[in-house]
Amino acid sequence: MGRFVLRRTGQAAVALLGVSIVVFALIHLVPGxxxxTALGTRFDQELYEALIARAGLDQPLLLQYWLWLTSALTGDLGVSFRTGQPVTSALLQRLPATMLLAFAALLVGLLIALPAGILSAVKQGRPVDYAASSFSQIGVSVPDFWFGLLLILVFARTLGWLPPSGYVSPLDDPVEAIRRLILPATTAGVVTGAILTRFVRSSVLEAMGAEHVRLARAKGMPERYVLRHHVLRNAWIPVVTITGLQLATLLGGIVVVEVVFAWPGIGRLxxxxxxxxxxPMLQGAVLLIATGFLxxxxxxxxxxxxxxxxITAS
Amino acid sequence: MSSAPGPTPDHDVGEDAEVVLSVRDLDVSFGTKRGRASVVRGIDYDLHRGETLAIVGESGSGKSVSTLALTKLIPIPPGRVTGTAHLGATDLIALSEEELVRVRGQRIGFVFQDPMTSLNPVHTIGRQLTEGMRHHLGLSEADARDRAVELLAKVGIPSPARRLDDYPHQFSGGMRQRVVIAIGLSCDPEVLIADEATTALDVTTQAQIIDLIAELQADLGMAVVWITHDLGVVAGIADRVLVMYAGEVVEQAEAVTLFARPRHPYTVGLLASLPVLGDTERGDLAAIPGLPPAPTSLPPGCGFHPRCSFRSDERCATERPPLREVAPGHLVRSFYEVPEEQSRRASAAARIEIEPPDVRDEGVA
Known part of the structure; x- marks a missing residue:
């Protein structure tokens, strides 16, 4: 087990190095x-050259990368061109909001996907299955910005039950924080839930068709026991993988939801x-998201x- | 419940042996988009204590389904099972799911075809071996583990106590099948159903597993139903053989009789298609031309007539032949029997050597 952890950590480190190169190269290849841009109408040649020098943009690209990488390793991701704020502290400031939304959305997604997926697999071909499949189809097709706006319209504007947007730290006001979390988490969670429902369903179906399930039944184990210990226990394996991927996606990319709900997360940053x-800000943000993913x-x-x-034994 | 051998220690397969399983008019069908598929059409047999009954047929002949259906191990619906199957005094077909759960594993044990897939990869074999015993026999975990060690030793797993907490992937195919057999035996069933139990194994392992089941059977006195497509496997172990084709029993006889003097054209065809090692005279293997009929569109007459090379006429095409007793205990479903000379030739060509059951039993015990 120890060697397995070590090997996988090493692989993750190598992948991260690759990501840093790609991120750096892409950003510097983009014209502009x-x-x-940052100076805009306040353009002044002297100020411009001073800023270029300060940012190190007059150095060769390889050297720029090396400097950026070495300081990134010490936790210093540079300074924002725009605000002059250190990138690291800007990211850390935004991180809690993103994480809160991501985990809440995943929770909503799982609360939908586990019962819906399992039920539709167990009742394959029955009305419940069709209902779950339709939900899943609609869930993945509906654009999240539209769904978010719809929720705001219904629950904030019309019914007035929940605030339409904004973020409050749960440390400051837990109740208000949850009230503000519900709509964005539901928006992102429904999409996640729709995707996960399909995986849970197919994964449970596959597990149910296994020969060892037939043997468990032939052993005379009651259906509930078979479902729990011989079907679901095996179905978790692929479900865990896809849930992890979904969480990573949520952490990095609910930009649209963050914009719609004025949520101060990494995506919007x-x-x-x-x-x-x-x-510097973009490199830092992408690096953070990639690290989270890995x-x-x-x-x-x-x-x-x-x-x-x-897996480990062999 | 105990299946300790009764007053007669040497198992006797004569008329006087106790009938453990009596199947009558068993029908299994499935609802499909193209109409009802009749997979098993009215089969009858009696299984005696200590007896080995082989059900032989090609894929899709209904041989597996006919036994799975006994305890409703097929999806119902779309499946439908009618007829009777008395295990002792209980008619299995009439039982509810709750009652069947107490029959499966406890009174009827199963061994399936592929040991690589019939064990759950995420649980230890100890767990898979003890869960049935704990559930059916109400054993404590410690007692169930003790018994599991005994069972593993009995099926020939070396240092069983140490292997109990191993996972299936740590065993070879043959060893896994031994574990599956141990599971099948764990609650002392009256009947063990071995569904192609050696098909997925290599030849030497196959022989070991066949011997193992025969030994255990002699030891425990249970009845065994062997389901196989391989007449070669059947020859060494079966007391009686039931040949199935398109969901029907086409021929049924004592194994010795069936192999010496097959009478149904299909059985003769099966024997003729057996490969024989070192046989250079026959040239190509004799295959039976054509395919079995689809269960949704069975021919009106004899199920085999479209492929029958022996004789096929107007009557075969329109009238379903009855199962006739052509000799004592020898049943054939055909209007025309294969004549003795031709039948003996097929039997001789297959070179199946079969000892009379009495002699073989002494060898095993």
């Missing part, structure tokens, strides 16, 4: 001068950075090894 050509995958693999005895 960030400093000129990254979007702003793209629009403003804020290189970290979750690492955790999934470790969990996988616990769920499936064949």
């Amino acid at each position: 001068d960030p400093v000129r 990254a979007l702003d950075a793209v629009v403003r050509r804020d290189y 970290l979750i995958n690492l955790l999934v693999d470790l969990l996988y090894a616990r769920l499936d005895p064949r």
Whole structure:
């Protein structure tokens, strides 16, 4: 187990290095001068050259990368072109909001997907199955910005039950924080739930068709027992993988939901950075998202090894 | 409930042996988009204590389904099972799901075809072996584990106590099938159904598993139903053989009789198609031309007539032949019997050597 963890961590580190190169290269390949954009109408040649020098943009690209990488390793991701704020602290400031929304959305997704997926697999071909499949089809097809706006219209504007947007830290006001979390988490969670429902269903169906399930029935184990210990226990393995991927996606990319609900998360920060050509901020945000992604995958693999005895032993 | 051998220690398959399972007019069909598919059409047999009954047929002949249906191990609906199947005094077909759960595993044990897939990869074999015993016999975990060790030793797993907490992937195919057999035996069933139990194994392992089941049977006195497509497997172990084609029994006889003097054209065809090692005279293997009929569109007359190379006429095409007793205990479903000379030739060509059951039993015991 120890060697397995070590090997996977090493692999994750190599992947992260690759990501840093790609991120750096892509951003610098995109046309457009960030400093000129940042200065806008206040353009002044001397100030411009000073800023370029301060940002190190006059150095060769390889050297720029090396400097960025080495300081990134110490936790210093540079300074925003736009605001002058250190990127690291800007990201850390936004991280709790993103994480809260991501985990809440995943919870909503699982609360939908587990019962719907299991039920539709067990009752395959019956009305429940069709209902769950229709939900899933609609859930993946409906654009999230539209669904978010619809929720705001119904629950905030018309019924007035919940605030339409904004973020409050749960440390400041837990009740208000939850009230503000419900709509964005539902918006992102329904999509996640729709995707997960399909995976849960197909995964449970596959597990149900296994020969060992037939043997468990032939042993005279009651149906509930068979379902719990011989079907669901095996179905978890692929479900855990896809849940991890969904969480990673939520952590990195609910930009649209964050924009619709004025949610101060990493996604919106990254979007702003793209629009403003804020290189350090964008690099930092993408690196953070990629790290999160790799970290979750690492955790999934470790969990996988616990769920499936064949993985570490062989 | 105990299946300790009765007053007669040497198992006797004569008329006086106790009937453990009596199947009458068993019909199994499935509702499909193209109408009802009749997969098993009115089969009858008696299984005696200590007896080995082989059900032989090609894929789709209904041989597996006919036994799975006994305890409703097929999906119902779309499946439908009618007829009777008395296990002792209980008619299995009339039982509810709750009652069947107490029959499966406890009174009828199963061994399936592929040991690589019939064990759950995420549970230890100890767990898979003990769960049935704990559930049916109400054993404590410790007692169930003790018994599991005994069972593993009995099926020939070396150092069983140490292997109890191993996972299936840590065993070879043959060893896994031994574990599956141990599971099948764990609650002392009256009947063990071995559904193609050696088909997925290599030849040497196959022989070991066949011997193992025969030994255990002699030891425990249970009845065994062997389901196989391989007449070669059947020859060494079966007391009686039931040949199935398109959901029907086409021939049924004592194994010795069936192999020496097959009478149904299909059985003769099966024997003729057996490969024989070192036989250079026959040239190509004799295959039976054509395919079995689809269960949704069975021919009106004899199920085999479209493929029958022996004789096929107007009557075969329109009238379903009855199962006739052509000799004591020898039943054939055909209007025309294969004549003795031709039948003996097929039997001789197959070179199946079969000892009379009495002699073989002494060898095993």
